Every structure is written in structure tokens, then in C-alpha cells.
Amino acid sequence: xxxxxxxxxxxxxxxxxxxxxxxxxxxxxxxxxxxxxxxxxxxxxxxxxxxxxxxxxxxxxxxxxxxxxxxxxxxxxxxxxxxxxxxxxxxxxxxxxxxxxxxxxxxxxxxxxxxxxxxxxxxxxxxxxxxxxxxxxxxxxxxxxxxxxxxxxxxxxxxxxxxxxxxxxxxxxxxxxxxxxxxxxxxxxxxxxxxxxxxxxxxxxxxxxxxxxxxxxxxxxxxxxxxxxxxxxxxxxxxxxxxxxxxxxxxxxxxxxxxxxxxxxxxxxxxxxxxxxxxxxxxxxxxxxxxxxxxxxxxxxxxxxxxxxxxxxxxxxxxxxxxxxxxxxxxxxxxxxxxxxxxxxxxxxxxxxxxxxxxxxxxxxxxxxxxxxxxxxxxxxxxxxxxxxxxxxxx
Amino acid sequence: xxxxxxxxxxxxxxxxxxxxxxxxxxxxxxxxxxxxxxxxxxxxxxxxxxxxxxxxxxxxxxxxxxxxxxxxxxxxxxxxxxxxxxxxxxxxxxxxxxxxxxxxxxxxxxxxxxxxxxxxxxxxxxxxxxxxxxxxxxxxxxxxxxxxxxxxxxxxxxxxxxxxxxxxxxxxxxxxxxxxxxxxxxxxxxxxxxxxxxxxxxxxxxxxxxxxxxxxxxxxxxxxxxxxxxxxxxxxxxxxxxxxxxxxxxxxxxxxxxxxxxxxxxxxxxxxxxxxxxxxxxxxxxxxxxxxxxxxxxxxxxxxxxxxxxxxxxxxxxxxxxxxxxxxxxxxxxxxxxxxxxxxxxxxxxxxxxxxxxxxxxxxxxxxxxxxxx
Ligand SMILES: Cc1cc2nc3c(=O)[nH]c(=O)nc-3n(C[C@H](O)[C@H](O)[C@H](O)COP(=O)(O)OP(=O)(O)OC[C@H]3O[C@@H](n4cnc5c(N)ncnc54)[C@H](O)[C@@H]3O)c2cc1C
Numbered sequence: 001x002x003x004x005x006x007x008x009x010x011x012x013x014x015x016x017x018x019x020x021x022x023x024x025x026x027x028x029x030x031x032x033x034x035x036x037x038x039x040x041x042x043x044x045x046x047x048x049x050x051x052x053x054x055x056x057x058x059x060x061x062x063x064x065x066x067x068x069x070x071x072x073x074x075x076x077x078x079x080x081x082x083x084x085x086x087x088x089x090x091x092x093x094x095x096x097x098x099x100x101x102x103x104x105x106x107x108x109x110x111x112x113x114x115x116x117x118x119x120x121x122x123x124x125x126x127x128x129x130x131x132x133x134x135x136x137x138x139x140x141x142x143x144x145x146x147x148x149x150x151x152x153x154x155x156x157x158x159x160x161x162x163x164x165x166x167x168x169x170x171x172x173x174x175x176x177x178x179x180x181x182x183x184x185x186x187x188x189x190x191x192x193x194x195x196x197x198x199x200x201x202x203x204x205x206x207x208x209x210x211x212x213x214x215x216x217x218x219x220x221x222x223x224x225x226x227x228x229x230x231x232x233x234x235x236x237x238x239x240x241x242x243x244x245x246x247x248x249x250x251x252x253x254x255x256x257x258x259x260x261x262x263x264x265x266x267x268x269x270x271x272x273x274x275x276x277x278x279x280x281x282x283x284x285x286x287x288x289x290x291x292x293x294x295x296x297x298x299x300x301x302x303x304x305x306x307x308x309x310x311x312x313x314x315x316x317x318x319x320x321x322x323x324x325x326x327x328x329x330x331x332x333x334x335x336x337x338x339x340x341x342x343x344x345x346x347x348x349x350x351x352x353x354x355x356x357x358x359x360x361x362x363x364x365x366x367x368x369x370x371x372x373x374x375x376x377x378x379x380x381x382x383x384x385x386x387x388x389x390x391x392x393x394x395x
Numbered sequence: 396x397x398x399x400x401x402x403x404x405x406x407x408x409x410x411x412x413x414x415x416x417x418x419x420x421x422x423x424x425x426x427x428x429x430x431x432x433x434x435x436x437x438x439x440x441x442x443x444x445x446x447x448x449x450x451x452x453x454x455x456x457x458x459x460x461x462x463x464x465x466x467x468x469x470x471x472x473x474x475x476x477x478x479x480x481x482x483x484x485x486x487x488x489x490x491x492x493x494x495x496x497x498x499x500x501x502x503x504x505x506x507x508x509x510x511x512x513x514x515x516x517x518x519x520x521x522x523x524x525x526x527x528x529x530x531x532x533x534x535x536x537x538x539x540x541x542x543x544x545x546x547x548x549x550x551x552x553x554x555x556x557x558x559x560x561x562x563x564x565x566x567x568x569x570x571x572x573x574x575x576x577x578x579x580x581x582x583x584x585x586x587x588x589x590x591x592x593x594x595x596x597x598x599x600x601x602x603x604x605x606x607x608x609x610x611x612x613x614x615x616x617x618x619x620x621x622x623x624x625x626x627x628x629x630x631x632x633x634x635x636x637x638x639x640x641x642x643x644x645x646x647x648x649x650x651x652x653x654x655x656x657x658x659x660x661x662x663x664x665x666x667x668x669x670x671x672x673x674x675x676x677x678x679x680x681x682x683x684x685x686x687x688x689x690x691x692x693x694x695x696x697x698x699x700x701x702x703x704x705x706x707x708x709x710x711x712x713x714x715x716x717x718x719x720x721x722x723x724x725x726x727x728x729x730x731x732x733x734x735x736x737x738x739x740x741x742x743x744x745x746x747x748x749x750x751x752x753x754x755x756x757x758x759x760x761x762x763x764x765x766x767x768x769x
Contacts, residue, residue, distance in 0.1 A: 254765070254767060258767070263767050263768070266759075269759075269762040269767045269768065270755075270758060270762070272762065272765075272767055273709065273758045273761050273762050273765075273767075276706075276761070276765060277706065277709055277710050280685070280706055281681035281682075281684065281685055281710060282681070284398065284681070284684035284685055284687075284688050285680050285681050285683075285684040287396065287398055287684070288398035288399065288683070288684040288687060291397070291398050291399050292399055295399060302680070305676065305677050305680050308673075308677060309677055309681070357666075357670070359673075360666075360669065360670040360673035360674070361666070361669065361670075361673075363673035363676055363677070364663070364669035364670065364672055364673045365669075367673075367676060368649050368663075368672055368673070368676060369649075369653070370649065370652060370653060370661075370663035370664065370669050370672065371652075371653060371660070371661040371663050371664040372664060373664050373665075373666070374660065374664070
């Protein structure tokens with residue numbers, strides 16, 4: 001057995017014990033406790049630098065752990081944005097002090113992070129954001145509104161991007177800040193989403209003071225920082241996909257179809273084959289990209305390929321599962337609850353982290369190197385732009 | 396599971412690509428395709444066999460081969476598929492050699508494989524496709540004779556050796572007995588070859604008609620399992636060819652979309668075009684992953700091969716045709732011209748999709764192998 005296999009074997013053994021006592025739907029406190037145990041056992045921040053609290057190991061160990069973790073339902077969702085996006089952004093762009101201050105508690109689940117990018121007027125075109133940060137004594141004063149922010153209610157900190165120079169073109173006058181979500185000027189209001197639950201929120205900032213040393217990646221250079229976060233986001237959404245069980249997976253749907261005697265129908269089998277093909281194609285691509293990363297080839301913008309395919313697969317799986325299993329999915333007595341939920345969840349995957357259209361733009365521009373669309377707003381001072389949802393002005 | 400190539404495989408790909416760029420440019424491909432009676436370039440074949448050693452890659456050393464794996468054959472197929480080279484490689488090195496190996500007939504292997512491995516013999520094998528009628532074989536003394544038609548055989552005019560699957564007539568029950576494999580000399584009496592009009596001009600196909608043709612039984616009288624394995628290996632190699640063609644189609648149209656201007660813009664900047672190219676790229680990324688996996692399974696995980704092979708054909712047939720079709724369409728009118736290469740790939744893609752049976756057969760086989768049929 002190689003060292004890596006041995007590492008994976010030990011991780012699996014640890015996970016078996018650690019998840020044994022977990023309730024079906026762990027609460028926030030239990031999730032935090034679990035994260036602390038995961039960290040103390042050395043399985044959080046496996047590849048992150050040791051000096052900031054990581055394990056300093058290679059992608060091979062990370063992969064081995066993920067491979068083992070695939071078979072367990074780990075209550076780590078609430079930490080996903082910190083682990084997948086905010087932490088990596090701080091590691092690439094944060095100051096020495098920021099890394100020393102924030103990374104360890106983030107890895108240990110002591111502090112939860114959220115991503116404060118989208119605004120009512122700025123989603124796909126997040127660079128047209130209107131939240132303002134103005135110099136105030138030694139620091140900054142923030143006013144404005146964010147929306148669709150996942151885990152904001154649980155979060156202790158957020159990575160926020162705000163406009164610091166409205167006279168510059170939109171990409172050039174933005175700065176990224178670390179914001180204390182417990183500041184009295186921060187108001188978080190849950191938004192009910194189509195699942196009937198509240199996974200995201202709207203957030204209001206009224207005179208929120210932020211010290212100067214909480215700027216990430218340089219004043220007015222926040223767009224670069226945001227792009228760094230978004231690259232991590234696509235990779236982590238895609239690659240994290242294997243961690244959680246997909247309710248509309250081929251294995252799950254075909255088992256239930258067989259139980260109900262539906263696989264005797266050749267048309268049903270053919271639809272199941274469609275699902276298998278898409279799922280396998282996605283999983284194999286994911287695995288191949290992981291092997292490439294291990295071999296030193298960075299995924300870069302190809303994370304968008306994974307994100308787009310996962311969104312498609314998620315929508316397709318829920319759709320096909322319902323089509324095969326029939327009306328019980330849409331009018332159930334509890335037995336098909338997971339699938340009904342999957343149907344309501346599916347669109348979220350195709351919107352959060354950038355819509356399918358935006359992913360296709362990125363693949364076209366950055367992976368295939370196609371000519372960009374003409375950008376009418378690129379060099380215009382932000383102040384003069386039309387942004388967000390506007391009534392037709394007749395112009 | 397290994398989904399990326401080894402250094403040696405990358406070198407093999409580079410060497411093959413460079414060789415084909417020099418010896419089989421599109422102008423030459425067209426010349427062969429449009430010359431009646433010419434199906435490949437014997438000089439290119441000799442050099443592929445001799446200089447590059449490509450014809451014996453997966454044949455074990457004891458039968459005169461190099462003893463590498465199916466992964467290496469897949470590397471070559473990918474390059475041949477990209478270059479659209481007219482060659483009996485698939486017929487001889489993939490179909491015929493794999494059938495002979497799978498049949499596990501020591502004497503026949505010793506006899507027939509070394510020639511295939513060193514390229515001095517071009518062999519072909521008619522893959523039994525679901526729904527096709529098979530010829531019948533009858534025992535005569537210590538040999539057999541064949542009777543009836545074989546609907547499609549690749550490169551039969553170039554072949555020095557023809558392998559066919561036939562039903563043993565004495566054991567036939569309601570038309571479907573066990574299949575056995577027979578070796579036939581193309582010059583044998585009672586064998587008629589009729590050239591078919593093929594959509595894909597780079598790959599000739601023939602109908603054979605046997606009328607008391609003497610043939611040599613190779614392997615067991617029930618070759619079912621051996622045929623299944625050989626067909627799975629063919630599915631993997633064909634998938635690699637499809638991947639190569641698909642990548643070439645996408646590269647070509649991406650390049651064109653960066654050159655062609657309409658409405659004052661490069662057409663590649665229009666989202667209607669760009670988004671389709673992005674989707675084609677996603678398909679290619681998945682296709683490459685599936686082909687790498689199937690090639691790995693062929694060498695390293697025989698127990699996974701049946702599902703991997705059916706997966707590869709179920710996915711690749713549609714994927715290649717889709718990409719070849721969209722590539723042609725996005726070229727606009729020039730894509731519809733005879734001079735442009737787009738139609739050559741479009742036609743290859745459709746022919747490949749059907750070569751080992753229609754997509755529904757691959758999908759049905761996949762369903763069966765996944766245990767969906769009880
Ligand atoms: C479940 C979920 C969780 C989320 N979590 C967070 C979070 O934690 N933090 C955060 O900051 N945000 C979050 N978001 C917000 C998400 O990033 C945005 O909703 C998304 O980027 C789309 O922006 P929008 O809603 O303003 O739609 P718009 O940008 O207004 O898009 C409307 C339509 O126009 C299309 N479109 C827009 N621009 C283009 C273009 N250039 N080319 C082609 N088509 C275009 C879009 O694809 C879409 O179909 C989340 C969203 C969801 C659904």
C-alpha cells in the first residue's frame with residue numbers, strides 16, 4: 001500500500017468513527033463541533049500552508065481524503081464558502097496579518113464566512129456594483145445593499161466588494177474588504193427561495209466602519225481580487241460536487257425504478273442510460289481534471305466547464321428522475337421528498353456562482369480564446385453608466 | 396484509474412501526428428478518397444509498420460508484436476481520426492488482430508498474427524452487427540465452407556486475409572446458432588466482393604458473398620465471448636478515432652470564428668456562435684475523459700471493459716456527429732462546399748456512429764451491462 005493509500009485508509013477509518021454519532025440533520029452547533037474535530041484530526045486545510053494553520057500536504061492527500069469523504073454525509077456545507085472561496089482568496093491576496101488572523105479559525109469552523117458580491121443591480125455584471133466605501137479617518141465607511149448572499153445569517157465575516165472610485169471605469173474603482181458581520185450597521189434579512197426555505201439573504205450596510213488593514217488586495221484593485229474568488233468558486237462548486245449525495249443520481253433513480261418494476265420498459269431504460277452517460281461523463285471529467293491538477297496543470301478557467309456541466313447534470317437528473325418515477329414525485333406523502341426537493345434545488349446550481357450563459361461566455365473567451373463581445377461600458381466612468389434594472393428611458 | 400497519458404504515450408502521439416502531417420495532409424487524403432480503386436497509400440502503410448512500428452503495438456511479443464497495450468493503439472487511432480487518414484489500420488490492427496487474440500487459438504495466432512503485427516499482411520474482420528444476417532458454415536472433411544452474404548467489410552479489397560463470423564449451420568436453431576470465426580483467403584473460390592458506395596469516402600466497405608468458399612475455423616466453435624471482447628476493444632479504439640476527429644472539428648471552427656467578420660465583428664464574438672462553441676468544448680472535455688477511461692480499462696481493468704466500451708460508443712457516436720455537424724454549420728455556406736473539409740468529417744462522424752451498430756444497440760447493451768435488464 002502506498003503512503004497515499006494508507007492516508008486515505010486512515011481518513012476513512014477516522015470518518016467512520018467521527019460521523020457515527022451525528023444526527024440526520026445536524027444543527028449549526030453540531031456542525032461547528034464536527035469542523036473542529038476535523039481540523040484537530042488534520043483533515044481541514046490539507047493543502048493549506050502550515051504557518052497559517054493548514055497541513056501543508058499535497059493535492060494527492062487532499063484527493064485521497066475527498067475520495068474517502070465521498071461516502072459520508074459531512075455537515076460542512078455552511079463552511080463551504082469560506083473553505084472554497086474566501087480562504088483561498090485570502091491565501092493568495094491577503095496580508096501576512098490577515099492570514100495569521102483569519103485562516104486558522106476559518107479552517108476550524110470557529111468563524112464562518114460569506115461572499116458579499118451580488119447586488120440587486122449587479123449580478124452577472126457584478127462589476128457594476130453600487131455599494132459605496134468612502135475613506136473615513138483611518139479606515140472606510142460602507143453603505144449599500146447586497147443580495148442573494150448564502151450563509152450570511154450564520155457568517156461572522158464576509159468578503160465584500162464596494163465602489164471606492166465612481167469616476168473610474170467600472171472595473172477599476174472597486175475595492176475588496178473583510179467585513180465583520182456582527183457590526184451593528186449590518187442588517188441581514190433572510191430571503192425565502194424556491195425550495196420554501198431560506199438559503200440566501202439580503203444585507204443592508206449603514207455606516208459600517210471597516211479599518212484600513214481589512215482591505216484585501218489593494219485599494220481600487222478589488223476587481224482582480226473578485227476574479228480570484230470567482231475562479232476558486234467555480235472550481236470548488238464543481239469539484240466539491242462529489243462530496244454530497246445527489247438525490248437524482250443514476251444509482252438512486254435506477255434502484256427506485258427497478259423496485260417499482262419500471263425498468264421492464266425499454267423507454268425507461270433508455271432514459272436511465274441518458275442519465276448514466278451524463279453522470280459518468282461528468283464524474284470522469286472531474287476525475288481527469290483532478291489528475292491534471294496533481295500533475296501540475298492548473299484548471300484555470302476550465303473550472304467553468306465543470307460548473308456548467310454540473311448545473312446541466314443537476315437539472316437533467318431531477319427532470320429525468322421525475323419523468324421516470326412519475327406523479328409520485330410531484331404529489332408525495334414523504335417517500336419521494338428528497339426528489340421533490342432536488343427538483344426545487346436544481347435551478348440554484350445553474351444560477352449561483354454565475355449563470356450558464358456567463359459560464360459559456362467565459363469558456364468562449366478564456367478557454368477557446370474567442371474574440372470578446374464589444375463592451376460598451378468598459379472605458380466609461382462608472383458614474384455615467386446605466387446599471388441594474390431600469391425603466392426604458394427611450395434612449 | 397488513469398485518465399491522463401503517460402509521457403511515452405504523449406511522445407507516441409507527437410510522433411504519429413508529425414508523421415501524418417507530413418505524409419497524409421488533407422490534399423493527399425482527398426486524392427486517395429477521390430481516386431477509384433485506391434483505398435490507402437501503401438508507402439505510408441509500410442512506414443507506419445516499419446519506421447514507426449504502429450501495426451504491432453498491442454500484439455504480444457511472442458506473436459511478433461511490441462507488447463504494448465490498447466492504450467497505445469488508442470493514441471494512434473486518435474491521430475488517424477484527426478488526420479482522417481485513409482488506412483486499413485482499424486480493419487487490420489484493431490478488428491482483425493483483436494479477434495485473433497481474443498479467440499485464444501495458439502496455432503492460428505502464431506500463424507496469422509506476426510504478418511499483421513509487422514504490416515506485411517493486411518487483414519480485415521467483419522464485425523457482427525446486431526440485426527445483420529450472418530453467413531453459414533458447414534464442416535467438410537477437416538475444413539469448412541461458407542455460404543451466404545456478409546453485408547459490410549472494411550478494406551476488403553486491400554486485404555490479404557479476411558476474418559468473418561459465421562453461424563455453424565449444423566448447430567443452427569431458428570437461424571441463430573453460436574457464432575464461430577473463420578479465416579478466408581481473399582482469392583478463395585466462390586468469394587465475390589462488391590464495393591459499396593460509402594458516405595465516408597476515406598473508408599471503403601464491401602459486401603461479400605460466399606458460395607461454398609473454403610475457410611479455416613479459428614478458435615472455439617462458440618466464439619461468443621471472444622467476439623464480445625474483440626468488439627469491446629474495437630469500440631474503445633473507434634472512440635479514440637472519434638475523439639481525434641471531434642477535436643480537429645472544434646479546432647477548425649474556433650480558428651475560423653476568430654477570422655471571419657460579419658456585421659463588423661468576428662463571428663466568434665456573437666453569443667449564438669460562442670455559446671455553441673463553448674458547448675462543443677464541454678462535450679470534447681467529457682469525450683476525452685471517457686476515451687481515456689475506456690483505454691485505461693482495456694489494459695488495466697478487464698472487468699470494467701464491457702461497461703466502459705458500451706459507455707464509450709453510446710457517448711461518442713452522438714457527440715462526434717453533433718460536433719462535426721455544428722462545426723460544418725457554423726462555417727456558413729463554405730462549409731457546404733466540396734472543397735471544404737467540413738463534410739469529410741461530418742460523413743466520417745455519421746459513419747463511425749453506425750460502424751459497430753446503431754446507437755440504440757450500444758445503449759441497449761449498456762443498459763444490459765449496467766444491470767437494468769432483469
Ligand atoms: C442559490 C444561489 C446562491 C447564491 N449565493 C450567492 C452568494 O453567496 N454571494 C453572492 O454574492 N451571490 C450569490 N448568488 C447570486 C448569483 O451569483 C447571481 O444570482 C447570478 O450571478 C446572476 O445574477 P442576477 O441574479 O443579477 O441575474 P442577471 O445578471 O440579471 O441575469 C439575468 C439573465 O441575463 C443573462 N445574462 C446576463 N448577462 C449576460 C451576458 N453578458 N451574456 C449572456 N447572458 C447574460 C443571465 O444568464 C440571466 O439569464 C447566489 C444565487 C443563487 C441562485
